Each structure stands twice: as C-alpha cells, then as structure tokens.
Amino acid sequence: MRVGTPAPEELLKVAVEVVREAADTARRMRADGVSGITTKSTATDVVTAADRAVEREVVAALRDLRPDDTVLGEEYGDSAGSAAAGPQTVRWILDPIDGTVNYLYGLPQYAVSLAAEVGGEVVAGVVRNAVTGDEWTATRGGGAHRAGRRLHGSTESDLGQALVATGFGYDPARRAYQAGVLGELISYVRDIRRFGAASLDLCMAAEGLVDAYYERGLNLWDHAAGGLIATEAGLRVAGLAGVAAGPDLLIAAPPALFGPLHDHLARLGAAGGP
Template sequence: MEHLSEAQLAVDDVEADQLLELAVDAARRGGGLAESARRAGVDVAATKTNDLDVVTRADIEVENLIRETILAQRPQDGFLGEETDEVPGHDDLTWLVDPIDGTVNYLYGDPGYAVSIAAYRRGTPLVGVVYGPALDELWAARSGGGATLNGLPVRTAGSVSPAQPLLATVFDYDPTARVRQMRRLADSAVVIRDVRVSGSTALDLCRVAAGRVDVFCTDSVHWWDVGAGIVIAREAGCQAWARQDPVSRHVSCVVSNPTVSESVLSSLGYAVVPSC
C-alpha cells in the first residue's frame, strides 16, 4: 500500500473540504427548489417501473439544478443521478445524486423527503450530504472528518436494545419483490423491537447515525439512494455494508448501530458483505 506524505494528505483534506462545501451548496439549492415546488403544488411527470413508482416534475428540475451547480465548478467529474442521463467523467470522481429521496412522501405533502448528494472516487466514499428542507435538517460528512447535523457533531451512541433492535426499512415497488420483503420482515418479527417505514432511505441512514433507529436494511435501492447516507453513518461510528446485484442492479444495504451484533444482523435475512 502506498504511504502518502503529510503534504499529500493535507491536499486531500483540502479537496475533501471543497467537495463537501460544494455538496452542501448544491443540496441547499436543490432543497430550496424542491420545497418551493412542493408548496406550489406537486405535479407527477411520469412513472417508471409501474404506476406506484412516480417521478414528479420537481424531481427532474431539482436534479438538473444540482447537476448544473456541481459541473459548473467541476466539469471534469462524472455525474450519476436518478432522473437524468449519466454524465461520464474525465477523471475518477463521480457524484451520486437523488434529487428527492422519498418522492411518495413529497407527493403526499409529508415533510420526510431529502436531497441526497455524495462524491465517490474509484468506489471510495469521500463526502455525503443529506438535506431535508421541510425538516430543517442538514446532515453532512466527509471521509475521516466526522459527521454533523446542522453543523453540530453526530456520534452514534450505543443502542438501548441491541439484542432486539429497532428496525427501519423500505419496500420495492415490484409486487413480487414486495411480497418477499414482507415475508422476510415477518420472519424477523421475533428478533426486532419494532419496525419503522419512513419512506426515505437517505433520511433513515441518517437516523441510524443519530441513534433514532438501530438498523436500516433493504435490498431494493440504488447507489444514489444510499451513497451519501453511508458516508454519514460510517463517520458517525455505524457499521455499514452494501453491494450491487449484477443482474437487477439493485443495491442491498445494511447500516447498523455498532452495538448490534452480526449474529442479530444476519438473522434479519440480508446477506451483504463489506464492499464500499
């Protein structure tokens, strides 16, 4: 393994701080647009996998604003967002963006939605920002720099019930996958304390970071859903695993309070390995 000099490490820290500053600015801009559009009235622009999987006009507008904000300063970077075409980069850094994570919440007027922005280099997480404008919550982290909520440090405390964790999850829009997930949840009922389904993966990962829930797990998300939250949770002291199915392209993800044992986690039925 190459050993970096103090000067090289300092440059890396400076770059990471700059990336985080840019991510925060883009998230605030995107979140402001999303909240203004929500107050004006939400319009469904299209559906994706089925009629339940909706895209609002604001999803597209917010992603375009975020992409323009980031690439105006860093035109050499790649950009992978949920709603628009991928932009190949000219170096090895890629931005992962979910413009409105929790679109169904957004559609129904629930404040539990967020802008999620992460920067990864060659698969290694550098920064993550999750901004819930309606909740007035800005979660941010950079690799090695810790995690914050509205500028204050976030560090995960031990769970109050690690042997029976409070579980958060999300469900797939595909009916067959949803039945499978429901059965898995039923099998886990005797192990967990209770279950929470908030509708926003990005915010759920931040809730694990803050100790509001003990475990988040699913097998039906994408990298743009979890990219930022994984950085924040890890920097807060959580355990995090994720991997992508090569066929479906879905990402399986488990993020956990550090006091929850691997044996308890394995009993939940999500077989993931450290990969990011």
C-alpha cells in the first residue's frame, strides 16, 4: 500500500534517468535507418518503429522503477484504461519521439518528452533533444533548468520585436486555416520560426531562444513536460480567454508579451477553423 506521493524532485530523477536511455535508443535507431513507417491521422502524420520501440522501453523502465504508476503514451495510450486518478496517483505522460517528421528526415530537432502528473497536476518534466543531448528539466515550484542554469525566458516586452515559434496540424484544411492566421499575425511580430517539435519549441521559449510560442491542436503528451518547463521559467502558458492550454490553443509567452499575442490570436480566430 502506497504511503504517500514522492516529491517532484524524486519523480524528476526517475524521469531524467529513463529519458536519457530512451533518447540514446532513438538516436541509435535513427543511425541504423528509419523503418516500420506507417501513418496515423493523415498521410503526412507519420509514426516509425522507433516511436513504438522507445515508448515500450520507457513504459518497461517505469514499470520496473515505479510499478504502481500509470503511463499515458502517444503510441499505446493509457495503461490505466478508464480508471480515475486519485489525489496520490502518479501518471507519466510520454511523447517517445516528438518531431517524428524531423526524425524521418534526419533533422536534429526531435526529442523524448516525459512528465509526471500527480492528482491531475504536472509536477515534474524533462525534455531531451535526442541528437544534441540538450536537456531541459523542471519541477513544480522548483524552477526550470538546462545544464545547471536556471531559465527565465525572454525579457522582450514589445511584440513587434518578438520572435515567435509556431506549428501546424497534419490535416490539409487545418493547415491552410493556420497559415491564414499566421499570414495576418506575421506583420505584428519580428518574425516566425517553425521547428516541428512542440516540446522543443516550449523549451526554447523557456530559455529565451524564441520570445513566444503558440500552436493549435496539441495533445497532452506534446506539451505536458515542455509546458511545465516554460511555466517554471516564468512564462504564462494558457489558451484563450483564461482557458487552460489544450487542443484548441496553447500560448506560451512572458507576461509582457502574452496579452498582446493573445489578443491578436483571439481576433484572428486562432482557436477556430477545421
């Protein structure tokens, strides 16, 4: 019988250990050549043998280290089925390879992302770029870090001077709608970047490598760890009109930029469309 829930720092230690091994697996499998390619929601939404292998590896490692926990993974779903989460339940939220298209093409922008959720709240998270080894971590209330340095996000306060990252959905109609929103937004910001991995976008925003980030259509595994890292770096992470970040829209920006960016996205209907 479980006596109590471990501290976020303990969960982060587990997450880092597991993710480092998983990232090594993803990198080795890429070096051996991409195999087992199939598609999911559309013909451009790919999944590889490595996505599935990395998820199985992480689930097995977590079961060995913390057998009473559950895992929500992108490829195999929720190991708890429909069981309700209790106040001390630890659920791990995993994206085995975030940026699978980058992985497919050999672009060095794909990551393993793992977060620990306790009673419905994400309390620890790690994102590791499998190619470069760059690693971002955070615990709830304990700050966000990379390579031993605490992160504080961008200090930019003028949206017109902000470098903003974003992403697009796989459905052609949704992508066309999102491009229309971006076409209107781009004249109000410095420039736009599109890297193709939401977890890394959030970490770059946390580090101030981009000033802000927004995207529609993200699943929980896309932003659980990265969203905590951005939040702990001092960014505001939310949807429109006070709604929590989710599939309709996620905006991550320093407080000075969040309001102006939010208002433009609301006016442009960024949470709408297909």
